[in-house]
Amino acid sequence: MEPARRVTLKDVAAASGVSRATVSFVLNDDPNQTISSSTRERVLRASRELGYVPHGIARALREGSSRIVVLNVDWSMEGNFSRSYIRGLDAELAAHDHVLLVRHGEAAPQSTQRILDAIVPRAVLRFGEAYMDGHEPDQEDWEHGFAAHAALQIRHLAERGHTHIAMALPDHAFPLTGARLHFADETARRLGLAPVTDLVVPRPRESGAAAVRAFLAAHPAVTAIAAFDDDLALRTLTALHDLGRVVPDEVAVIGYDDTEYGALVTPALTTVHIDAEAKGRVAARTVLGLDAADLVMTPGRVIVRDSA
Amino acid sequence: MEPARRVTLKDVAAASGVSRATVSFVLNDDPNQTISSSTRERVLRASRELGYVPHGIARALREGSSRIVVLNVDWSMEGNFSRSYIRGLDAELAAHDHVLLVRHGEAAPQSTQRILDAIVPRAVLRFGEAYMDGHEPDQEDWEHGFAAHAALQIRHLAERGHTHIAMALPDHAFPLTGARLHFADETARRLGLAPVTDLVVPRPRESGAAAVRAFLAAHPAVTAIAAFDDDLALRTLTALHDLGRVVPDEVAVIGYDDTEYGALVTPALTTVHIDAEAKGRVAARTVLGLDAADLVMTPGRVIVRDSA
DNA sequence: CTGAAAGCGCTTACAG
DNA sequence: CTGAAAGCGCTTACAG
Numbered sequence: 296m297e298p299a300r301r302v303t304l305k306d307v308a309a310a311s312g313v314s315r316a317t318v319s320f321v322l323n324d325d326p327n328q329t330i331s332s333s334t335r336e337r338v339l340r341a342s343r344e345l346g347y348v349p350h351g352i353a354r355a356l357r358e359g360s361s362r363i364v365v366l367n368v369d370w371s372m373e374g375n376f377s378r379s380y381i382r383g384l385d386a387e388l389a390a391h392d393h394v395l396l397v398r399h400g401e402a403a404p405q406s407t408q409r410i411l412d413a414i415v416p417r418a419v420l421r422f423g424e425a426y427m428d429g430h431e432p433d434q435e436d437w438e439h440g441f442a443a444h445a446a447l448q449i450r451h452l453a454e455r456g457h458t459h460i461a462m463a464l465p466d467h468a469f470p471l472t473g474a475r476l477h478f479a480d481e482t483a484r485r486l487g488l489a490p491v492t493d494l495v496v497p498r499p500r501e502s503g504a505a506a507v508r509a510f511l512a513a514h515p516a517v518t519a520i521a522a523f524d525d526d527l528a529l530r531t532l533t534a535l536h537d538l539g540r541v542v543p544d545e546v547a548v549i550g551y552d553d554t555e556y557g558a559l560v561t562p563a564l565t566t567v568h569i570d571a572e573a574k575g576r577v578a579a580r581t582v583l584g585l586d587a588a589d590l591v592m593t594p595g596r597v598i599v600r601d602s603a
Numbered sequence: 604m605e606p607a608r609r610v611t612l613k614d615v616a617a618a619s620g621v622s623r624a625t626v627s628f629v630l631n632d633d634p635n636q637t638i639s640s641s642t643r644e645r646v647l648r649a650s651r652e653l654g655y656v657p658h659g660i661a662r663a664l665r666e667g668s669s670r671i672v673v674l675n676v677d678w679s680m681e682g683n684f685s686r687s688y689i690r691g692l693d694a695e696l697a698a699h700d701h702v703l704l705v706r707h708g709e710a711a712p713q714s715t716q717r718i719l720d721a722i723v724p725r726a727v728l729r730f731g732e733a734y735m736d737g738h739e740p741d742q743e744d745w746e747h748g749f750a751a752h753a754a755l756q757i758r759h760l761a762e763r764g765h766t767h768i769a770m771a772l773p774d775h776a777f778p779l780t781g782a783r784l785h786f787a788d789e790t791a792r793r794l795g796l797a798p799v800t801d802l803v804v805p806r807p808r809e810s811g812a813a814a815v816r817a818f819l820a821a822h823p824a825v826t827a828i829a830a831f832d833d834d835l836a837l838r839t840l841t842a843l844h845d846l847g848r849v850v851p852d853e854v855a856v857i858g859y860d861d862t863e864y865g866a867l868v869t870p871a872l873t874t875v876h877i878d879a880e881a882k883g884r885v886a887a888r889t890v891l892g893l894d895a896a897d898l899v900m901t902p903g904r905v906i907v908r909d910s911a
Numbered sequence: 912c913t914g915a916a917a918g919c920g921c922t923t924a925c926a927g
Numbered sequence: 928c929t930g931a932a933a934g935c936g937c938t939t940a941c942a943g
Contacts (some may be wrong), residue, residue: 305937314914317672319938327939329912353724363722373681381707394722397705399689413658413808414671414702452922464942500866526863533867555834556864558808559841611920622930627922635923637928661920664935 302345311341318342322349360415362393364582368422374525374552376569377422383575384420391583393417418582423471437591439574445478447567448521448549451597453486457519457547461494461510463527472523479521492517496530500537509536511546518546519603525550525557528564532602547603563600569595607835610653619649626650630657668723670701672890676730682860684877685730691883692728701725708824716880717765726890731779747882747900753786755875756829756857759905761794765827765855769802770817773833780831787829802828804838808845815842819854826854827911833858833865840910856910877903 308315313334320328321338330338341347355361366384368377384396394545396416411419435441452460462479480491494510496503511517522528528550535542542548542562550557550566557564570593580587616623621642628636630645638646663669674692676685693703704724719727744750753897760768770787772780788799795815802818804811819825830836836858843850850856850870858874865872878901888895 301936304938305936315937316915316939319912320913323938325939331912334912350936351668352660353919354938355660355821356658356664356921357937357939359919361722378707385707394704396702397707399686399693399705399937414669419879466738480712498863498866500871529867536869555806559837560868561841561844563808609920613924615919623921624923624931627928628929631922633923639928642928658920661935662922664937665921665923666920667935 342356380571383572387576387579446482449482459516463522504534525554549603565603612897688879688883691880695884754790755788767824771830812845814843833862857911873911
C-alpha cells in the first residue's frame with residue numbers, strides 16, 4: 296500500500312520545464328515578477344494536472360507562521376451568535392487560505408501557551424472580545440454592535456409599555472454581564488425609563504424561584520425582565536411559573552440569542568435573534584489585515600412570541 | 604518594538620556546549636541514544652533557562668505531519684456527550700504534545716480537503732464515528748458504548764412498568780438515529796417488551812403536536828416515549844402539553860444527554876447523563892497508536908426527575 | 912523574464 | 928557517547 300507520494304513544487308517545475316522559483320511566482324501571483332503568459336500557462340496546467348497542493352507546513356516554516364487563526368472560546372454562549380460568528384469567521388478565513396482552529400476554553404492556560412508556541416498561528420482571537428469593544432460605544436456599535444443588541448430588548452419592552460425593567464443575570468459575573476447591564480441601562484435612560492435593576496437568577500430551580508420572589512418583593516414596580524440570554528430567560532420563566540406568576544400579564548420576559556428551545560417552552564419565549572456571520576467575516580478580514588468595508592452587518596431582530 | 608527572537612535548538616546547543624543533535628536527543632528522550640547524565644543535565648538546564656519551546660512547524664516539516672488532530676463535528680448533538688468527549692480528547696492529546704483542531708461541519712468538503720492538505724494533520728476523526736462503531740455491538744459496547752446508553756432509557760421505563768415504548772426521532776434521519784432505534788428495540792426485546800415504535804416529532808410546535816396526536820391515536824398501547832435527545836424530549840413534552848396529556852401519568856418521557864434546560868421545564872425532564880471524557884481520551888490514545896487499556900469508562904446514568 | 916542558492920528549525924541516519 | 932550533514936518543501940532576495 297504505497298501511500299501516494301505528495302506532489303511538490305519540484306514535480307510541477309519538472310513537468311513544466313521551469314525552476315521551482317518560477318512555479319512559486321506563478322502560483323502565488325507574485326506582483327514583483329513578470330512572467331510570460333506562455334510560461335504561466337504551462338505552469339498552471341502542470342499544477343492542475345498533477346493536482347498540486349502547496350504544503351502548508353513548509354510554507355509556514357518559510358513564512359514564519361502558519362496560516363492558522365486560533366479562536367479561544369471560553370465563555371459558553373452557545374446560540375445563534377456564536378454559531379453564526381464562527382461560521383462567518385471560518386468561511387472568510389478559508390476564502391483567504393487560512394484555517395480556523397477553535398480552542399474550547401477548558402484547557403489550562405499553560406497548555407494553551409505550549410500549543411500556541413508549537414503551531415505558531417497567524418493570530419489568536421478571543422471570542423467575545425470584538426463584541427465587547429467600545430464600552431463607551433460609538434455610533435457603529437449602537438447600530439450593529441453589542442449596544443444595539445442590548446437596546447433591542449429594552450426597546451421592545453418599552454414599546455409594550457413597560458417602564459420598570461430588570462435584567463436577569465447569571466450568578467457568575469463576567470465582563471459581558473457588566474457591559475450588557477450598562478448598555479441596557481443606557482438605553483432605558485435614553486428612552487426615559489427607570490434605571491434597569493439587576494436580578495441574579497441562580498440555576499438550581501428552587502434558588503432561582505427564591506431569588507425572583509425576593510427581587511419582586513423588593514422591586515414591586517418592575518413589570519418586565521430582560522434576560523442575559525435564553526438560558527436565563529428560561530430560569531426566570533420557570534421561577535415565575537413556580538411562583539404562580541402569570542407571564543406576560545404580571546411579568547414579561549424577553550430572552551436573548553434565540554436558542555432552539557425558546558419556541559418550545561410555555562409561554563413561548565420572545566427573544567432577540569442575532570446573526571453574527573458578517574461580524575465573523577469582519578474579524579477574519581481584520582486579523583488578516585484586509586479591508587472589510589464592503590461587508591454589511593445583519594441587524595439583530597426581536598422574535599416576538601408569547602412571553603413579552 | 605523588536606519582537607523577541609525565538610529561542611531555537613541552536614541557542615540551546617550553544618548555551619550548553621553541545622551540538623543541535625545532542626540537544627534534540629536529550630529533549631526527545633531518544634531511546635536509541637545514551638547521553639551522559641552530566642550532558643543531559645546541562646542541556647535540560649539551558650533549555651529551561653532559555654525558555655526553549657520546540658518549533659512545531661519545523662518539527663512537522665521534518666516529521667512529515669503536524670501534531671494536529673482534526674475532529675470533524677457535523678451533527679450538532681451539543682450536550683454533555685460531545686462536550687465531555689471533546690474535553691477528554693483535547694486533554695489527552697495535549698498530554699501527548701498534540702493539538703485538537705475542531706472543525707465545525709459547515710464548511711464545504713472541498714474547502715475542508717484543501718485545508719487538510721495544507722496543514723497535514725496527524726489524523727482526522729469524525730465525531731460520532733467511534734461512538735457508532737459496532738452496529739452489532741460486542742460485550743464492551745453493551746457495557747459502556749452506544750448500545751448501553753440506549754439501553755439505559757428503555758430499562759428505566761421498563762422498571763416503571765412500561766411495556767409499550769416509542770422512540771421520538773428528529774425529522775432528518777442520520778446514521779445515529781437508526782442505530783439508536785435498533786439498540787433500543789434490541790433492549791426491549793431482551794426485556795420481553797413490545798417492539799419499540801418510532802415517532803418522528805418535527806420541530807415546529809404545531810407540527811410536533813399533530814405528529815404526537817396522530818401517533819398516540821394509532822398506537823394506543825404506548826405509555827412511554829424515549830427521546831433521541833433532550834431536544835426531542837422537549838418537543839415531545841411540549842406536544843403533550845399542547846394536547847392536554849398529563850406527563851408522566853398518561854405518557855412518560857425520558858430524554859437523553861442531560862442538557863441544562865431539562866431541569867427547568869415542567870414537568871422536569873428525566874434524562875440520561877453520559878460522561879464521555881474517558882471515551883475522548885481513548886480516542887486520543889488510539890489515534891496516536893498508544894495503549895489505552897488503563898482508561899476506565901464512566902458508565903452512563905439516569906437522572907431521575909419528574910417526566911418518567 | 913528566469914534560475915541557482917540560501918535558509919526557515921527541526922530530526923535522524925551516519926560516521927567517528 | 929557526540930557531532931557534521933542532509934533534507935523535509937517552500938519563498939525570496941540576488942544574480943544574470
